[in-house]
Amino acid sequence: MAGELLTVDDALRLIEQHAAPLSPARAPLDQSLGLRLAADAVSDVDSPPHDKAMMDGYAVVADEPQRELRVIDEVLAGGVPTNTVSLGEATRIMTGAPVPVGAAAVVPVELTELINESTVRLTRPAPPAGKHVMRRGEVFARGESILPAGALITAAQLAVLAEIGVATPSVTPAPTVAVLATGDELVEAHEVPAAGQIRNSNGPMLHALVTQAAARLVPLGVARDNADSLTERITAGGAADVLVLSGGVSAGKRDLAPGVLAGLGVEQVFHKVAVKPGKPLWFGVWRRPSGRQTLVFGLPGNPVSGFVCFQLFVRPLLSRLAGGPFGGLPCVDAELAEQVTVKGDRRTFLPAQAAYENGRWAARPVAWRGSADLKGLAAANALLDLPAQEPAYAAGQRVGALLLEPVVGR
Numbered sequence: 001m002a003g004e005l006l007t008v009d010d011a012l013r014l015i016e017q018h019a020a021p022l023s024p025a026r027a028p029l030d031q032s033l034g035l036r037l038a039a040d041a042v043s044d045v046d047s048p049p050h051d052k053a054m055m056d057g058y059a060v061v062a063d064e065p066q067r068e069l070r071v072i073d074e075v076l077a078g079g080v081p082t083n084t085v086s087l088g089e090a091t092r093i094m095t096g097a098p099v100p101v102g103a104a105a106v107v108p109v110e111l112t113e114l115i116n117e118s119t120v121r122l123t124r125p126a127p128p129a130g131k132h133v134m135r136r137g138e139v140f141a142r143g144e145s146i147l148p149a150g151a152l153i154t155a156a157q158l159a160v161l162a163e164i165g166v167a168t169p170s171v172t173p174a175p176t177v178a179v180l181a182t183g184d185e186l187v188e189a190h191e192v193p194a195a196g197q198i199r200n201s202n203g204p205m206l207h208a209l210v211t212q213a214a215a216r217l218v219p220l221g222v223a224r225d226n227a228d229s230l231t232e233r234i235t236a237g238g239a240a241d242v243l244v245l246s247g248g249v250s251a252g253k254r255d256l257a258p259g260v261l262a263g264l265g266v267e268q269v270f271h272k273v274a275v276k277p278g279k280p281l282w283f284g285v286w287r288r289p290s291g292r293q294t295l296v297f298g299l300p301g302n303p304v305s306g307f308v309c310f311q312l313f314v315r316p317l318l319s320r321l322a323g324g325p326f327g328g329l330p331c332v333d334a335e336l337a338e339q340v341t342v343k344g345d346r347r348t349f350l351p352a353q354a355a356y357e358n359g360r361w362a363a364r365p366v367a368w369r370g371s372a373d374l375k376g377l378a379a380a381n382a383l384l385d386l387p388a389q390e391p392a393y394a395a396g397q398r399v400g401a402l403l404l405e406p407v408v409g410r
């Protein structure tokens, strides 16, 4: 009965209560991509650092009345002008170079004719002050805070950090996530399963999900369904910030994970959530006397259940530990392309194809045969969020669609 189970929102609230950003550390710029700033980034320079030419051409005084000007100097990017520009004079200047004293505008080279080595003619009236010149500090000033704590570092942020001289920013490190598949029936992808065996698909899937979430993967391989094997691998996983187990959390004879975790002192926060697929989800906290803490998820063994639970519950936690919001996949409002019936009384996440066409999102469930159907999941680019209250959703009805990948639309 879903009534006895924790709702998705209540489970998220309990996880969020244990989700605080990791302690800040310094990281070189080339290792900061995908991390978040732990402190404001402050500039040690004005930008631009000098009044700067924005065109290749001639620096002239404002509203120069004459058309034929004497070329008195040349300044390239990286150079420093030494001669003051006066009425009737021009300094040849390249994009990025400092504008000389006296000059207030730049005339692009296309609007000039060089008459001889030292004389240039302007083919149009001279521009007013400021034309093709960027003033010193126009973008930002030395001492100004340029990026706030919490900003995600991607290409543009890396570039501005380099510009302002923050070579080793204070960042929240990526959380480490240990992944352990469990099951006596598991063999690896390159092996041929014997009777009763299946290939370990959750291992590669969870490794990919951890990497996609910008966390640091600690692969722990496969534990067998016995207390010794589980204890050994789970103990190794205690070195990580988060431990993700797959399988062994429902009601079966060999579903030993909750018992082994309890024996190691991992405190259960909840077990079982009203979500489909993914009901047997387990979450706990492993606090050590040293003050170290590992947050532990027992994901259901059925592959699609594990996938959905990771996206819904593990992903927001990893984002928060990394200094970001407690948030998961982007969600859009999509129109159902066909009628959908939801069985049971759990909030259901249905693999679907979403498309953005003519300014509207539309979604259609993929052919899918339940929580063991990876073929169906692999055909999906979204998960439809269908609350249990309504058993049937009509074509044209709007529902939430969690996007699993970027969708190209029009």
Ligand SMILES: Nc1nc2c(c(=O)[nH]1)N[C@H]1C(S)=C(S)[C@@H](COP(=O)(O)OP(=O)(O)OC[C@H]3O[C@@H](n4cnc5c(N)ncnc54)[C@H](O)[C@@H]3O)O[C@H]1N2
Binding pocket: 181, 182, 183, 185, 186, 198, 199, 200, 201, 202, 203, 246, 247, 248, 249, 250, 251, 252, 255, 277, 278, 279, 280, 299, 300, 301, 302, 303, 305, 371
């Ligand atoms: N009596 C009950 N039985 C079940 C319940 C329940 O509430 N009462 N819940 C069902 C639901 S829902 C799910 S989901 C599964 C979850 O079970 P476990 O988390 O205990 O996982 P296992 O029993 O170990 O395995 C389930 C299924 O998944 C396959 N599996 C496991 N690991 C992997 C892997 N690494 N790669 C690929 N496939 C894997 C495993 O072979 C089983 O087929 O329990 C229901 N039963």
Ligand code: MOO
Binding pocket: 275, 276, 277, 278, 279, 280, 300, 302, 304, 305, 371
């Ligand atoms: O939650 Mo189970 O995942 O419905 O198959």
